[in-house]
Amino acid sequence: MTDASPERDAAVDGGHEVAHGDDHGHDFPGTGSIKRWFVTTNHKDVGVLYVVTSLFFLVLGGVLAWLMRVQLLAPRALGEGILSPVAYNQAVSAHGLLMVFWFLSPFAFGFANYVVPLQLGAKDLAFPRLNALSYWLYLFSGILFGVSFFQGGTFSGGWTMYAPLSVPTFTPDVGASTAVLALVLFVASVTVSSVNFLTTMHRMRAEGLTLRNLPLFSWTILLTAWMMLFAFAALLAALLVLSSDRLLGTTYFAMESPAGALLWTHLFWFFGHPEVYIVFFPALGVMAEVFQTFTGRRIVGRKWFILAMVLVAIQSFAVWMHHMFLTSINLQVKTLFMITTIGISLPFDLMVFALIYTMLKGKIRFTTPFLFVFGALLLFIIGGITGVFLGAVVLDYEFRGTYWVVAHFHYVMVGGVTALVGGLYYWFPKMTGRMYDEFLGKLHFAVYFVGFNLLYFPLFVAWETPRRVFDYAPELAPWHQLATVGGFVLGLSFLIMFYNLFKSAFAGDPAPDNPWEYATTAEWAVSSPPPLENFDGTPTYRNGRLEFLDIGEVTPSEGRASGPTGAAVSDGGVTASATATVSSALSTAEATEVEGPSHASIWPFVLSAGAFLVLLGLSPLQDAAFPEGMVGAAYATTTVAGGVVTLGSLVAMGLEPFHGPVFEEGEAWPFAGIDNGKVGMWIFLASDVVLFGGFIGAYVFTRVAFGWTGWEPIPPDPIPGLVNTYILLTSSFTVVLALVAAEKRHKWGVVTSLGATFVLGIGFLVNKGLEWQHLFHEGLWLSTNVRASTFFLTTGLHAAHVIAGLVVALYLTARAWRGAYLEDSRSVEYFGLYWHFVDIVWLFLFPLFYIL
Amino acid sequence: MVSTKLYTAIYAVLFVSATVQVLVEFAGLSYWLAFGVIMVLSAAKAVLVAAYFQHLRFEPRSLTYLVGIGLAAALALTLAASYSLL
Structure with missing residues (x-):
């Protein structure tokens, strides 16, 4: 269900909505109104929502960490201390999951949402409603995780969710399933967000803003979004398989499956x-x-700094087995991954030296943001060096599963948090229009930095403590007590920040456009906070610096310059002072015709609420059955209600007249001349390739572990599969015919072809249903063995894609009936791209699961 | 763009190739030879669908590379993970 939304909406958002003519007025409520925050699609609002929500999860994860640190004040036997053993395991797992997923990335993407479009010279992201959808999916996934605590207990198998501990045999609570489903919803949010950011950042840069000149923060977000697109698709594969093991009873990760535990580590x-x-x-x-x-x-x-980051982003996909040195993988592959791991540390060395040398060559001003990022650099150096130890196979044999690992990754991850906190102070004046209190900011840094090192450094010293348990050698107790004190100092230091920022947001000194001398990126060239649509004119870097071209009448007014006192250029180019606006002879005719963009839509919120209900309802499933009695009925009802809300809001979103921001194509490498909607669809499909790659990879891996040739295909006869291949190929052909008909403006051609596609898709499902029915009668079920599990789940995921496609096909057919797509056939085209992809996947599933 | 006639021809080729793929299984080839032929046939069909039905042939090459990167990631995971067992 969640899987269906991205591709649908990409088509809808970027597609035909411009064709809707009617204006629904400009009733966008102000920031003081509660309603505003539920309907907004503006990137700056969404950015603020992300930051505030992520800080809430920081507090939640932090409180869980305090519980652990109190438990660790002394080595405890079972039943001692404030937490029961299972409660401790839940606190450890939930702390890790919340901090990594629900705090860290969303905190960073709050800034990304706010700042990146400004740095690009864009008025908003490419698909504003999808951006709001990302946020609401994120919030609801977090709420779902919160609910899991109240369903007998949340997941307790550690944030890495290692198998077989993660299957119901060992973690039977309903809440454990809910936590996994919450992650699925979170990944949906990340995927939507990645597609949106990548489309925006590649397609909507201002004229002259080549990638080479892109500000460094935007560069890091661009690379992050690329990594997210592919990495989270692999995680989605892992989570869907795990959800299936937990809810439907497949046996991928079960003890008796060949290499099931190892499969999870690879995917994860x-x-x-x-x-x-x-x-x-x-x-x-x-x-x-x-x-x-x-x-x-x-x-x-600068150039080398960027190159180093690009290298790291690529290399990051070739080092994963260094987390698996103590598993049964062979020595050759361990050696290979030790080498790639040492290789990935090299570009980081370059980055660290570039930052150090920048300090040496510059004149430092010790403001709060600088203190935080400087502290972050020091912490990252320690975190990085201690990581190199873990990258060596032989040393890892000793360090694995100890507090050395805990200390190392907290120095890296919370080191990153340190920089992001610096970012919060840095952009706070831009986001609120008010200055924070500098003294309190510095005080926060001092307390934070002391607390940080008091918390994490003793963990290096006490490295012989085993991870994830609360018993350790008594002589290590003083170090743990020190760490606990540090934990409270670090946590409480945030009170200073919350007080400072909360008070300043209302009563701080008004911030000028650019409170930081020498800040050179474009967000500082507009007012604080920036106007709703960011820029008065069209930003351009045509002459090597930021200028604004007038949209309206050619008025040589000087006041139009939104007052960049300092320099406003991409930080790659020369620094120049933009003193006056450049008027241009941009056609005025266009400006009068352009309608104001829409900023409001309630449907992202409703859709996310629906998805939340669906997953909540599914959470108590075991072996594909709801529990008996009232409780089971209540859950089943929740699922159905959620499904109706989800489907209804998808249709409503499709029909809603919504105008994205109008933009003039500037720099769009490497997707120049391709429509945003199409780029978005292809980017989404690339991630779907990895999702299916994860499933097919899991099948191949399990089969290799089982013994390739000893494994017989589940269906005794390839003919039903062949028939389905014919059906699917034919349905692809009819989609092609629909597009041809649309381009020829042949209404009934479109309706007939799309209708035929729908009927063929139904035929595919019926044929598959009969085949499954037959197999069930033969006594084969999802849980019979891992061979059956891979067959049913992989072809089942494909069938789910077919169903999602059919929903869209039905929608398109109905709209075509009423005459749509003859003027603008893009929706049909984008649907076709998706449908052909589903066809291609089947072309591989058929031989792998029916013939070979 | 491409004519309906060419689309139809490609559809016919795909249809026949799917049939051949099943016939290969009954041809009595050795397992790994049949495996190779069958996978090559699948790949060929996939390329045809992507190139013409998804008209990648007529789009800027960057879109093809984009899909290629996804494919490379999926293959890297599958092959390296499987190799790690051997």
């Missing part, structure tokens, strides 16, 4: 290592921006 860490950089890169971007601003110097070796 293929995601998990890029995730480290997904979390860290935005922090790196903040560091680069703040270093440049407060040293008054362009970063040393």
Whole structure:
């Protein structure tokens, strides 16, 4: 269900909505209104929502960490201390999951939402409603995770969710399933967000703003979004398989499956290592921006800095097995991954030296943001060096599963948080229009930095403590007590920040456009906070610096310049002072015709609420059955209600007249000349390739572990599969005919072809249903063995894609009946791209599961 | 763009190739030879669908590379993970 939404909406959002003619007025409520925050699709509002929500999850994850640190004050036997053993396991797991998923990345993407379109010179993201949808899916996924605590207990198998501990045999609570489903919903949010950001950042840069000149924060977000697109698709595969094991009874990760535990580690860490950089890169971007601003110097070796980041982003997908040195993988592959791991540390060395050298060459101003990012650099250096130890196979044999690992990754991850906190202070004046209190900011840094090191450094010393348990050698107790004190100091330091920022948001000194001398990126060239549509004119870097072209009448007014006192250029180019607006002879005719963009839609919120209900309703499933009695009926009802809300809001969203921001294509490498909707669809499909790749990979891996040739296909006869291949190929052909008919403006051609596609799709499902029915009668079920599990689940995922496609096909047929798509056939085209992709997947599933 | 006639021809080729793929299984080839032929046939069909039905042939090459990157990631995971077992 959640899987269906991205591709649908990409088509809808970027597609035909411009064709809707009617204006629904400009009743966009102000920021003081509660309603505003439920309907907004504006990137700055969404950015604020992300930041505030993520800080809430920081507090939640932080309180869980305090519970653990109190438990760890002394080595405890079972039943001692404030937490029961299971409660401790839940606190450990939930702390990790909440901090990594619901705090760190969303915190960074709050800034990304706010700042990146400004740095690009765009009025908003490419698909504003999808951006709102990302936020609401994120919020509801977090709420779902919160609910899991009250369903007998949340997931308790550690944030890495290692199998077989993660299957119901060992973690039977309903809440554990809910936590996994919450992650599925979170991944849906991330996928929608990645597609949106990548489309925006590649397609909507101002004229002259080539990638080479892109500000460094935007660069880090661009690379982060690319890594997210592919890494989270692999995680989605892992989570869907795990959900299926938990809810439907498949046996991928069961004890008796060949290499089931190893399969999870591969899928998880293929995601998990890029995730480290997904979390860290935005922090790196903040560091680069703040270093440049407060040293008054362009970063040393800018080009090489960018190249190093690109290298890391690519290499990050080739190091995952260094998390698996103590599993049964062979020695050759361990050696290979040790080498790639050492290889990935090299570009980081370059980045660290570039930052240090920038400080040496510049003139430092020790403001709060600078202090935080400077602290972050120091912490990251320690975190990085201690990580190299873990990257060596032989040393990892000793360090694995100890507090050395805990200390190392907290120095890296919370080091990243340190930079992001610096980012919060840095952009606070832009986001609120008010200055924070500098003294309190510095005080926060001092307490934070002391607390941080008091918390995490003793963990290096007490590294022999085993991870994830609360018993350890008594002589290590003083170090743990020190760490607990540090934990409270670190946590309480945030009270200073919350007080400072909350008070300043209402009563701080008004912030000028650019409160930081030498800040050179475009967000500082507009007012604080920026107007709803960011720029008065069209931003351009045509002449090597930021200028605004008038949209309206050619008025040589000087006041139009939104007052950039300092320089406003991309930080790659020369620094120049933009003193006056450049008027241009842009056609005025266009401006009068252009309607104001829409900013409001309630449907992203409703859709997310629906998805939340569906997953909540599914959470108590075991072996594909709801529990008996009232409780089961209540859950089943919730699922159905959620399904209706989800489907209804998808249709409502499709029909809603919504105008995205009008933009003039500037720099769009490498997607120049391709419509936003099409780029978005292809980017989504690329991630779907990885999703199916994860499923097919899991099948191949399990089959190799089982013994390839000893494994017989589940269906005894390939003919039903062949028939389905014929059906699907034919349905692809009819979609092609629909597009041809639309281009020829042949209404009934469109309706007939789309209708035929729908009927063929139904035929595919019926044929598959009969085949499954037959297999069930033969006594084969999802849980019979892993061979049956892979067959039913992989072809089932494909069938789910077919069903999602059919929903869209039905919608398109109905709209075509009423004469749509003859003027603008893009929706039909984008649907076709998706449908053909589903066809292609089947072309591989058929031989793999029916013939070979 | 492409004519309906060419689309139809491609559809026919796909249809026949799917049939051949099943016939290969009954041809009595050795397992791994049949495996190779069958996978090559699948790949060929996929390329035809992507190139013409999804008209990647007529789009800027960047879209093809984009899909290629996804495919490379999926293959890297599958092959490296499987190799790690051997």
